[in-house]
Amino acid sequence: MDWAAYSSDLNPIEHVWDMLGRQIAACQPPPTCLPELRRALLDEWCNIPQDQIDNLILSMPRCCKACIA
Numbered sequence: 001m002d003w004a005a006y007s008s009d010l011n012p013i014e015h016v017w018d019m020l021g022r023q024i025a026a027c028q029p030p031p032t033c034l035p036e037l038r039r040a041l042l043d044e045w046c047n048i049p050q051d052q053i054d055n056l057i058l059s060m061p062r063c064c065k066a067c068i069a
Contacts, residue, residue: 010063012056019052020044 023044024031031037 010060010067012053012060015056016048016053019048023047 020041024037024040027040031040
């Protein structure tokens with residue numbers, strides 16, 4: 001378990017980055033420059049439901065126990 005701290009399973013923000021990435025990839029038309037990408041990321045960030053963030057945080061004890069086991 002040398003790199004457990006870097007495991008995406010133990011880092012809830014990795015799941016958020018994944019959600020953002022999927023939303024940006026689905027954009028039609030896709031962002032074509034950095035300002036458009038920035039705007040799209042900020043918009044999608046604001047659209048992530050708080051309950052999804054809460055669920056990621058609440059899952060941490062279970063994920064840590066599973067990793068230890």
